[in-house]
Amino acid sequence: MTLKATLIVAGLAASTATGAIAQDMVGGVTYGPRPFYLIDRMADGPLKEKLASCMAQTPSATKFSIGHRGAPLQFPEHTRESNIAAARMGAGILECDVTFTSDLELVCRHAQNDLHTTTDILASDLAGKCTAPFSPADGDTNAAAECRTSDITLAEFRTLTGKMDAANTRGTTVAEYMDGTANWRTDLYSVQDGQLMTHAESIALFDALGADFTPELKSASVDMPFNGFSQADYAQKLVDEYVAAGIDPSRVWLQSFNLDDVKYWVENTPEFGAQAVYLDDRYEASDDDEGLIDPNDPATFKPTMQELANMGVRYIAPPMWMLLTLDDSGNMVASEYTKAAQEADLGIITWTLERSGPLTTGGGWYFQSVAGATDTDGDYFTILNALHEEAGVVGVFSDWPATTTYYANCMGL
Structure with missing residues (x-):
């Protein structure tokens, strides 16, 4: 079974038991008007025709659609309300970015x-x-x-x-x-x-909503250890709260930009480490500038994708622009980075759709590698399609999950 198939099957099995509760809490999945608004603004062609043909489909939750801090395009991020909104838009996986208070309790905040x-x-x-x-x-x-x-x-x-x-x-x-x-x-x-949430409260809410979990262990702004709380303690406490809640590890995709966190989970909590996600920020300069990566130059992939896989990493999550580039005809195609990840059999997740505002001026940082092909908000679907067909991603973070949910439902994902 492929990584993609494993992800979907595990998610569907886990969501069955809590489906009735989710229906009670969110009132069923709905797209709202935005996906249709975006389709109307697409250039004519096969993709627009395909998406338009699905307008009468029944909305359903999907693990392909990941709520990025909930639905922060319009709701305050990491609040109870934001995550319920994301679940109502069919996000099958929800995120709590995890940090800690002065008394070492885990809470949901982006930083x-x-x-x-x-x-x-x-x-x-x-x-x-x-x-x-x-x-x-x-x-x-x-x-x-x-x-x-x-x-x-x-x-x-x-x-x-x-x-x-x-x-x-x-x-x-x-x-x-x-x-x-x-x-x-x-x-x-x-x-x-x-309403703000602790990490434990997010687990209870997401479970009741029938969604799976993708907590991100955030870098601390304080020096670690903090009051005796080490980075390993921090990484372990996050896992312990899922164990205490009785959550099956197959429903949890732990995340960190710190490769050492991922390696800790792989080595010390292998059931959870099997789905740990390495958030790749090697596009940013490190202190010695050795961390810079060019998505179209494999010589800059340090460590290589195969070396990451050998460490036990099974999922990698770069920003969208690292996965795609434009060919000579201006079409969105897989970058060398994407091809290397595919060759190493790494599952690919990406971020963040509908994060940076209207695409009429190219979409900003998240779309930088394909800005020449994005000139209308309808191109949110163009890039989703390229991420699916060219990059083979298994999940997409979005600030407004209805768009990703609609695409996934239409394409049978």
Whole structure:
């Protein structure tokens, strides 16, 4: 059985037992209007015709569709509301980025030091505990703040509410600084409090929603060990919370940008390590610049894909632009990076669709390698199709999972 088939079969089997609960909680899967809006804006051709032919299909959850922090295109990320929205859009796998509080409790935040942009901490009584309290914009100096989960206890964390991840760096007051949501997102669904979650609470919620799990162990903003809490303790505690909840390891895709974390899971928690995902950020320069990777130059793949596989890595997850390039005719095709991963029999997952706004100007960082072929929002489907057919990905993170769900349902994934 292929990695892709194993992923789908395991997910379907795991979701059966909780399907009734999921129906009660989310009211069934729905696409909403966005996939149809995108199809309308596609260039005429076979792909548009295929997708249009599926407009009457019945929406269903799929492991191909992964909720990236829930559905943060419009909902405050890593909140209960954001993840329920993602499940309602058919995301079969949901993500909790995992960091820790000052009393070493695991919570869902994209970064240990993002509370000032993702919550109301600056407007709360906890503002004085921030690593760097708010300082207003003054002349050429931007407004700034830094608030970490490790600045506060779990009890204090629970008093915060989620907001859209944004900051107005020209703000001269806390209220102005907190009001920075991009004009292509919305604050409509953050008017009422967004409920933050611990990692354990995310496990319970995702399980009740019938979804599987892809927790990401985040790099700490504090020096490790922290109060005696080592990186190994951190990696192990994440796994322990799934064990305590009675979750089958086949439903969990642990993630980390730190290859040593993945190797720890492979060596010390092999049932979970078998599906651990190496998030590949070797496109960023390391301290000695030896980590840079060119997706179309295999000589820069250090370690090589086969070396990663020999370490026990079975899944790799780079950003979308590393997987695709344009051929001489302007078609999206697999990069050399993708071909090497395929040759090493690595399952490929990628991120993040609908993260960077409208595609009318090329789509920004996530689409940089195919910007010459993206000029309409309809091209979200064009790149999804290329990721499926050319790169053979087994899952796609999205900030609005309905789009990926619609594509997967139409293509029978």
